[in-house]
Amino acid sequence: MSFPWANHYQPTNPFMRWMDEKLPLPRFVYNAIGAGYPVPRNLNYWWNFGVLAGFCLMIQIVTGIILAMHYAPNALVAFDSTEHIMRDVNWGWMLRYAHANGASAFFVVVYTHIFRGFLFSSYKAPREMIWLLGVVIFLLMMATAFMGYVLPWGQMSFWGAKVITGLFGAIPLVGEPLQIWLLGGFAPDNAALNRFFSLHFLLPFVILGVVILHIWALHIPGSSNPTGVEVKQESDTVPFHPYYTAKDGFGLAAFLVIYTAFVFFMPNALGHPDNYIPANPLSTPAHIVPEWYFWPFYAILRAFTFDFFFVPAKLLGVLAMFAAILVWFFLPWLDTSPVRSARYRPMLRKFIWFGFVPCMAALFYLGGAPAEEPYVMFSQLAAAYYFAHFLIILPIVSMIEKTKPLPNSITEAVLAKNGAAAAE
Amino acid sequence: MVRLIGILVGIFFSGWLLVTLAVGFFTWASEPKVETAEHVFHEHPKALHLASDGPFGHFDLQQVQRGYKVYKEVCSACHSLRHVAFRDLEQLGYTEAQVKAEAATWMVPGIDPVTGEDTMRAALPTDYFPKPYPNDVAARAANNNAIPPDLSLMAKARHNGDAYVYSLLTGYQDQPAELLAEFPEAKTPDGLHYNPYFPNLNLAMAQPLVDGQVDFDDGSPNDLDSMSQDVAAFLVWTAEPTLAKRHATGWPVVLFLLIATVLAYLAYRNVWRNEKH
Numbered sequence: 001m002s003f004p005w006a007n008h009y010q011p012t013n014p015f016m017r018w019m020d021e022k023l024p025l026p027r028f029v030y031n032a033i034g035a036g037y038p039v040p041r042n043l044n045y046w047w048n049f050g051v052l053a054g055f056c057l058m059i060q061i062v063t064g065i066i067l068a069m070h071y072a073p074n075a076l077v078a079f080d081s082t083e084h085i086m087r088d089v090n091w092g093w094m095l096r097y098a099h100a101n102g103a104s105a106f107f108v109v110v111y112t113h114i115f116r117g118f119l120f121s122s123y124k125a126p127r128e129m130i131w132l133l134g135v136v137i138f139l140l141m142m143a144t145a146f147m148g149y150v151l152p153w154g155q156m157s158f159w160g161a162k163v164i165t166g167l168f169g170a171i172p173l174v175g176e177p178l179q180i181w182l183l184g185g186f187a188p189d190n191a192a193l194n195r196f197f198s199l200h201f202l203l204p205f206v207i208l209g210v211v212i213l214h215i216w217a218l219h220i221p222g223s224s225n226p227t228g229v230e231v232k233q234e235s236d237t238v239p240f241h242p243y244y245t246a247k248d249g250f251g252l253a254a255f256l257v258i259y260t261a262f263v264f265f266m267p268n269a270l271g272h273p274d275n276y277i278p279a280n281p282l283s284t285p286a287h288i289v290p291e292w293y294f295w296p297f298y299a300i301l302r303a304f305t306f307d308f309f310f311v312p313a314k315l316l317g318v319l320a321m322f323a324a325i326l327v328w329f330f331l332p333w334l335d336t337s338p339v340r341s342a343r344y345r346p347m348l349r350k351f352i353w354f355g356f357v358p359c360m361a362a363l364f365y366l367g368g369a370p371a372e373e374p375y376v377m378f379s380q381l382a383a384a385y386y387f388a389h390f391l392i393i394l395p396i397v398s399m400i401e402k403t404k405p406l407p408n409s410i411t412e413a414v415l416a417k418n419g420a421a422a423a424e
Numbered sequence: 425m426v427r428l429i430g431i432l433v434g435i436f437f438s439g440w441l442l443v444t445l446a447v448g449f450f451t452w453a454s455e456p457k458v459e460t461a462e463h464v465f466h467e468h469p470k471a472l473h474l475a476s477d478g479p480f481g482h483f484d485l486q487q488v489q490r491g492y493k494v495y496k497e498v499c500s501a502c503h504s505l506r507h508v509a510f511r512d513l514e515q516l517g518y519t520e521a522q523v524k525a526e527a528a529t530w531m532v533p534g535i536d537p538v539t540g541e542d543t544m545r546a547a548l549p550t551d552y553f554p555k556p557y558p559n560d561v562a563a564r565a566a567n568n569n570a571i572p573p574d575l576s577l578m579a580k581a582r583h584n585g586d587a588y589v590y591s592l593l594t595g596y597q598d599q600p601a602e603l604l605a606e607f608p609e610a611k612t613p614d615g616l617h618y619n620p621y622f623p624n625l626n627l628a629m630a631q632p633l634v635d636g637q638v639d640f641d642d643g644s645p646n647d648l649d650s651m652s653q654d655v656a657a658f659l660v661w662t663a664e665p666t667l668a669k670r671h672a673t674g675w676p677v678v679l680f681l682l683i684a685t686v687l688a689y690l691a692y693r694n695v696w697r698n699e700k701h
């Protein structure tokens with residue numbers, strides 16, 4: 001579906017006309033990301049991150065495929081083959097650093113993309129399906145990143161894999177057999193490394209498939225916008241091309257400056273030094289920590305230190321960690337406010353900026369900190385706010401909040417903003 | 425329904441966390457704090473400045489060559505360098521012939537071409553640096569039950585690795601009297617050596633390097649401090665021989681992208697010039 005005023009694809013070149021009759025791929029592109037797709041004219045840079053995420057996915061797939069040509073998924077040689085890539089493969093160091101930092105960049109971008117969803121309630125009708133597919137993508141990304149980190153078979157690879165697969169052991173009755181079945185053994189070894197490699201190669205293409213559905217679902221209602229008021233008339237929109245190709249192109253170039261600065265000048269800043277030590281099942285690292293992008297959820301996992309009657313603390317932690325992401329699936333129904341954008345929801349806005357943002361910052365920090373006091377107490381406080389924010393505060397605030405008056409249309413909001421700017 | 429269940433789940437998780445927090449805080453506040461010797465006496469690495477630091481960093485080849493000499497004459501008795509091959513030494517400014525001659529001064533395991541028995545032969549440029557011990561058991565037996573780790577990646581396998589190596593080599597000292605007074609049970613066990621830069625303060629490596637131990641052909645200073653810096657610089661190179669190339673490649677890439685960003689911004693402003701947003 002599209003708006004009735006969308007431009008129509010009219011090929012003039014005879015070859016393109018011939019192509020359009022046989023396989024209307026250019027028409028498809030024109031309608032999807034070309035001049036045939038009308039987009040709200042007032043999108044700000046928060047709306048740039050979906051395109052950036054798509055670009056990150058491409059970086060990961062391209063660098064990953066080339067790395068796989070040189071990497072050997074065998075516990076005896078995996079570490080050495082990674083060093084072989086760093087030292088002997090032409091530009092291998094660049095590929096590997098681009099892939100490792102690409103994963104971090106991907107998560108920075110996707111976290112920002114998700115946070116945009118919270119700020120502008122992008123998850124609300126009619127965009128629930130886009131959001132739900134997004135959460136599926138995020139879960140797949142976490143699985144992919146986790147298995148990728150195991151591949152170099154350093155100390156953190158091994159011990160991270162051991163701790164995370166050990167979480168399945170917390171499930172009553174079936175936990176331990178399940179863990180052994182998943183790993184193909186009692187501890188991570190060759191069997192685990194091989195299947196992780198196979199899945200790490202497969203999942204990005206599954207993600208690609210879900211991304212296609214995500215964008216398909218997006219094209220039905222079209223993008224939301226910072227006012228949260230739906231498109232009503234032609235003057236509310238501009239064609240995607242050239243307007244947003246130009247704006248996203250600028251955002252992409254700026255993103256690449258930061259990304260390449262990491263790849264070339266501080267490629268190990270986000271990694272853990274222990275992963276340059278070959279995996280050793282007999283020597284446990286002082287602090288086992290996953291990659292930074294898992295820290296908030298790792299902090300929630302470790303915040304549970306007491307059994308709840310017959311439920312062991314470890315199981316509670318595992319449930320809470322998964323629940324922390326699964327709650328996102330329910331946001332479209334937990335938030336009942338008729339207004340989308342936090343700009344017009346003063347109370348929610350305060351809770352987001354002064355409650356949720358500090359809480360996430362704390363969880364990010366605490367997940368990487370040692371499991372000692374006082375860090376554990378702070379993670380308990382932050383995790384308590386996390387659940388309260390989505391499950392208690394959001395439903396209640398959305399019911400009782402007195403929202404600010406909305407503009408009548410996007411055009412009106414744009415003209416008001418520009419008028420105010422001109423008058424100043 | 426979703427909201428009701430949601431609120432109940434939220435109350436459960438948040439409530440239980442707050443209960444845990446309250447109890448945890450009470451125990452934490454009432455329990456006496458136990459200090460450990462590691463906690464009080466461990467020191468962070470001293471500052472070290474090498475040519476390879478920073479975004480313009482490259483290798484000071486003279487210094488790396490001196491570091492190689494220290495490795496060869498001292499550390500190689502116990503530590504392997506398994507990711508480095510003799511051919512790599514060409515990157516330190518040696519010619520092919522020099523590398524060939526240098527490799528030939530090392531012995532590596534080989535096979536007797538006539539009898540097929542295991543022997544030792546002179547190394548070739550394509551060989552990797554040999555291991556000092558045939559296996560881990562031998563390594564442990566010779567080193568008070570500790571295995572000397574491979575040094576190829578040492579500079580990347582510790583926080584602030586180059587400064588750590590430098591501090592460790594120059595950090596040996598007697599155990600401070602305050603430490604023994606405060607933590608009598610933390611006395612360095614026999615066969616271990618006190619070093620405040622090592623995470624648990626006592627390691628199995630005796631001080632390997634002392635003033636004047638290695639002589640440099642060009643008469644460069646060979647006090648402990650200078651040689652420790654040299655070997656740290658060498659280990660930065662072994663950990664990442666491509667470091668200088670990485671920096672040299674990075675600048676054109678980043679500058680190109682900065683210009684592209686400016687042009688993209690101007691293009692964006694131009695496209696949108698008549699469209700208020």
Ligand code: HEM
Nearest residue numbers: 047048049050051053054122130131134135137138223224
């Ligand atoms: C591989 C990862 C992802 C890619 C490539 C991707 C791509 C995109 C693109 C291109 C758009 C349109 C541009 C924009 O609004 O920024 C978009 C919109 C959206 N995405 Fe994603 N996305 C990804 C992950 C996610 C995740 C993890 C979530 C949420 C959990 C999510 C939720 C949404 C929502 C709700 C919209 C509509 C926003 C609106 O119109 O206000 N996406 N996505």
